[in-house]
Amino acid sequence: MQNKIFSVKDKKILITGASTGLGRHFSKILVEAGAHVIACARRVNLLQDLKNEAQDKIGKITILPLDILDYNSVDIKLTDLFQGINGIDVLINNAGYSPKVKKPIFETNLDDWDEVFNTNLKALWNLTKITAKDMSTRKIQGSIINISSTVANRTRIGNPMYGISKTAVASLTQKLALEFAQYKIRVNAIAPGFFETDMNRNYILSPQGQETIKRTIPLERIGEYSELNGIIFLLSSNASTYITGECIFIDGGYVVNSVT
């Protein structure tokens, strides 16, 4: 039985990137705990599967097909949604993109930078702006949760755009927290370490990935999805009403590992 202080019952929670991986998991645990989840992504068939799985849960799932790069449509769809359900309590900016091919910086071009920053940073800014504006108008003391990464704090060779975009997400989180404090809207980030999803499965299962995990994570293993449950319930519920501007690492000790 979930402690009442972490209750998300009847909270309206919009999650981007709900079709797969971490976003799908967040949607499932929140709907099981009684939230009304608005599940967003481009692959509607996967969202429909998620909704079917949630049929007998105490919460509710509404599917919202959304390409977060289509700003005009995001504006129209979110405005309609907020009018229809009288705003939301929590926004989880989870959708993200990482290039499959890890290019050295010499080989990157402007398009490589744009495709990562457009999804991971600019679209997150746009969704947050629209949502926080609506929360402030409706006087909802909401919570915004951005998904950053351990690469916000540690540098890895290859894929510089992704790491820098996640550092920017952590930095933007602090600035948004400061600006939105006057509306009593909290903004925090979660920085996961390694969790196996479509984004990183090939690397995690490779011999190089396995070796890196053992060597760089003090707990010597990747995370289980369920090990993100605590932080999601904390930041989505009223248990975190005095927490804002934080970036919380859930990484088996990766960012505090010894450099020697």
Ligand SMILES: NC(=O)c1ccc[n+]([C@@H]2O[C@H](COP(=O)([O-])OP(=O)(O)OC[C@H]3O[C@@H](n4cnc5c(N)ncnc54)[C@H](OP(=O)(O)O)[C@@H]3O)[C@@H](O)[C@H]2O)c1
């Ligand atoms: N897995 C990890 O170890 C790890 C570690 C640190 C941070 N993260 C972050 O966690 C978040 C979730 O990633 P994941 O690992 O769960 O990977 P994933 O399974 O590949 O999920 C990415 C999600 O983003 C959505 N998405 C991408 N572009 C979109 C767009 N233009 N419009 C709407 N939705 C879009 C995808 O949905 P559609 O394709 O259906 O639209 C998909 O549901 C990301 O921000 C990632 O950077 C993951």
